[in-house]
Amino acid sequence: MIQFLLKGILRDKSRSLLPITVVSIGVALTVMLSAYMEGAFGDMIDQNARFETGHVKVMTQAYAENKEQLPNDLAILGVDELTESLRSDFPQMEWVNRIKFGGLIDVPDENGETKGQGPAAGIALDLFGANSREAQRLNIESSLVTGTMPTKKGEALIGHDFSEKLNVKIGDEVTFFGTTMNSSMTFQNFIVSGTIRFGAASMDRGALIVDISDAQHMLDMEDASGELLGFSKLNVYDDDQTQEMAAQFNAKHTKDDDEFSPIMLPLREQNNLGPMLDYSNMMSGIFIFIFVFAMSIVLWNTGLLGGLRRYQEFGIRLALGEAKGQIYRSLLMEAVLIGIIGSIVGTAIGLAVAYYLQVVGIDISGYMDNSTMLMPSVLRAKVTPGLFFIGFIPGLLAMVFGNMLSGIGIYKRETARLFKELEV
Template sequence: MAANNTMRKVSLRNIMAHKLRLALTLLAVVLGTSFIAGSFMFTNSLSSTFDAAVSNAFSDVDAAVNGDSLNEEIRTQLAQDSEIANVNAESTQTVVVANKDAEAFQTRGGSASLNPYYPAEEMVGKPAEIVEGAAPQGTGEVIVNDSAAEKFGINVGDEIIVVHPDHRESVTVSGLFKPSVEQGEALLLEMDAPAFIELYGNPEQLVVSAAEGVSPEELVDHINVTYPTLSAESGEKVAKQISDAISSALKFVNYFLIAFGLIALLVGTFIIANTFSMIVAQRTKEFALLRALGASRGQITRSVVFEAAIIGVIGSAVGVVAGIGLVAIIKAVLNGQGMPMGSSLGLSTSAVVVPIVLGTVVTVISAWAPARRAGAVKPVEAMRTTEQAAGSPLKVRTIIGVLLLAVGAGLAVACTLMDGSTGRLASLVGVGALAVIVGFFLASPALSLGIVPGLGRVIGAPFGAVGKLASTNSRRNPRRTATTAFALTLGVALVTAIGMLGATMKSSVADTLESNITADYILSGPTSGNFPTPAQTAQVAADTPGVTEVLQLSIASATVDGASSMDYGPELQKSYVVDNNPSSMISFDMAEGSADFDEGFLATTDFAAAHGWKVGQSYPLAVDGQPVGEIELKGIFAPNRIVENMVIASPQIPAGIQTVYMVGVNGTGDDLRENLENSVKDLVVVQVMSSEDFAGEAAAMINQMLAILYGLLALAVIIAILGIVNTLTLGVIERRQEIGMLRAVGTQRRQIRTMITLEAVGIAIFGALSGVIIGLGLGWAFIDILGGVGLDTVTVPWDLIVIMLLGSGLVGIVAALWPSHRAAKTPPLEAIAA
């Protein structure tokens, strides 16, 4: 016991005696764990913000009532019920709001919505407070929330345009109000409740308050018993259900962020392991002396593991604090964008405990192999005056690594040649990718021996003897060189693979959209959000000078033989509907039958095969879940990006249930586009696009997605850069005597800085080059098996690859700044004496 206590004291004193080593090792742990802690806190904060909003919205609601038809008769019966005080229609209409000149107000991260207004004495829940003007009357007046009115310069008495998917109104602002729940940059309008229902129909839900002396539970029971067509639940229960649904939806965000946190921690793992390996090598004499004084192998090993555990706990705890700072920064940015997230930082037991435990475990695992090597040090090593040997032979690990590389690459190639479900093949490629990465890690020291010195000679050629010396140094410890480079390899491989996927998606989307859309112009509503193209778009386009042909592509709740174009569950089956012969607007590659049809339906080859459909045969058609007869299959076409699975001719589908997706236009005249833009200006939300414009918007959305992924992967690359800094700095400490000797024989400080910088550049380029090769191979395999979902031609992002290779050289230079400066300041006589 006494010996163990002594070793612990030695470990603690050693940690405190080498503060630079401690800081460098802590940094890798902090970066990985901070992202994981921040992920938990961010989603907790999001969840608490939504919970607060939901709780406020239902805080004074005694019961929420649902039913198949909440018509005026039902509402009147409830209003006259002696156990009910007030009844409110609960309905929100997403709209676009513009000034009288049809210039839309841009709400950025917010939204624009229209709701029914009730005076305070009739309101269920917290009433809105009118701060200026008067309550709205009839369908021609609305009130606007005060914060949005100030932002957009809306005043009482102004005329504004409200665009709904089904119609458009010009209304007057009768007043400004302060909502009971603030919603950031949202633009909120309220219209007199009877007028609102007159324009937008029966509400989706009713909220009611209990009469005096009636509890919410009694009210719920009373409604359920008295009105068998209705279903009532307490406001508290509804709030909980909504909060639970939001929490469930946010789990994906949490998993997504944690995945990148784990990538960062994985990259950090190699740096931690590398750091401990170097520290163990530097402390060989120290361990040998301890062995000579009676310390056992187990005690030495446990002492290093003990140090790792302390560093893991401290680094992880600092990572949690850094995570809090990360969340605070994100919230400040979102607040600046008009998306307030409340005051909660999202601290929870899991957000603190999980990162600390995970960071500590990873640090201890990373230090285990170096700790065992420390325990294996012989007492005689205390008499060595030269640097310890580079380590055990590389033969066994290289053979294992090459075998894993071959297995992983073979599995990835085999998947591209196999038939099977995309999900299963993608999983197998993922297994192959893991084998390639692990195999490369094991084989990379041997590979670095043949590549890094050569790179060093090329890079160092302009620098003469200093360049040759840097090249020689880079091969002295291949394990260290390879492990340092591997952190960057992993980050670059991920960026390359994702960049390749993004480039292929953009190329594929552009090619298919431009080839599938044969219409001169496409008219559509906003491509983001949940706002369809206005219903009157097709008629407005048809009345435009120069237009010769118009095709409306809509979406409706319709099924053929129980199948639909888009199936989101039993209650959400949607199909494409066309109102005219689509072949002049959309290019169909027909396998059988004809695309010239004005009744019946078309289906893609795989969809028809899956359902056993044959051209010329008829199948049952249902609209809104109700059978309406049979419909004939007119043709089968190859899948395209405009129409998924199938499309139905509109004569069989009532116009009232169709939601316009896009409108295709053919016409004549050089001013056709200008005429169309003028015609749809009053519709506010409609955009006029060519097929190239349409493809460009799709590419822009892909770019946004890639920007998020690159931003998250940047953390892994930053950690890799810090790993190079770490290795170089520890290398400078280890080679202090050697650097002192170089200074003593006349090497200038500038030459020492150049030598260290060239070593760093060589390591960085080796890591980046390896990452690019691995990323290209895995990216090709994944994209090839995704060919069935539209990714047909592999596109290599050469510009991104060139930027990364050039950037890796810059990474090496930046990473070497501090270590090279430290090396150059080495006092020659002191270093030689040490």
């Protein structure tokens, strides 16, 4: 009988192809939207962590209060010792020093006269350390548009758009003008080894990337650093864990009466990311719930209509001596089969599109020319393990519930009444 019914399902496209197509589309949309929501919000958080906040960040209290002004005069002193202490106390984290600095880039012509100038937003990080993953973390190598990574002290990367604006070529020398930690004027020549585009508008304008030892030397910051960032070695941001870690550190090191004592801030307490985290979690949950709910109703209805359309067949089967329970069970088996096939197909399609969106993404840089937000200019989906299952909620459950509901009619109606519907 099962083989017989299966033959019927395969031959009757309105019972096989149509519901499988509807389920597949619904599941694929659910998977894609979920991936996109995960990706869009996750990217924003991740990009902030990598470029700006770390999973936790240690600064002096005074620096933390004024960090928008990049106050390197309030930087951490004795940073090597503090870093060692952090590595010992929190071995699950990777600790890195960064210095952010602002100033002016001057591009001289062949006579040494200024050819062009522009404001620079510098980041100094460990580019040459044997075990440093900073270049990888900031995705610098794959963000290179022209040239190569710096290979020795005195080399720098600059923003690609910035280089075009200032007409700077690879190998050209540029001069940075700024102020040291002690508020005296400093200038330093760098050879441009490459140009870079991060895909974040606020980073790409006036970007200057140098090795931290160059910056420490240039800014009189030997054994000092503006910021000490901690990243989970698993590269996963754990909100609870970072808050607990910050509480432990601050209890040990932060002193109310010493504004130069260090303070550790978890990601959620920086750059208004806390509300963003809560909002993204909430919105992501709400969007996914609404979508899954809506798709469930659509697929439920498909199951319902599929069941109702078949009252003729049920009448014949009753007449031939099949019990109501047998018919109901076979209806549900079909729904499970169609739900599983549709969910698998839909999940595969959804994941394929999500993966494409993860790799290629949607470029919104055109809308962000004047943006100051640190958010990706390419929105990407994110393929997570949950996506392999989420489509089964509308795909399988809703389909089966729809058929269960329509099948209840088999029980509620008198057999003779069902039979009468045969004649319609």
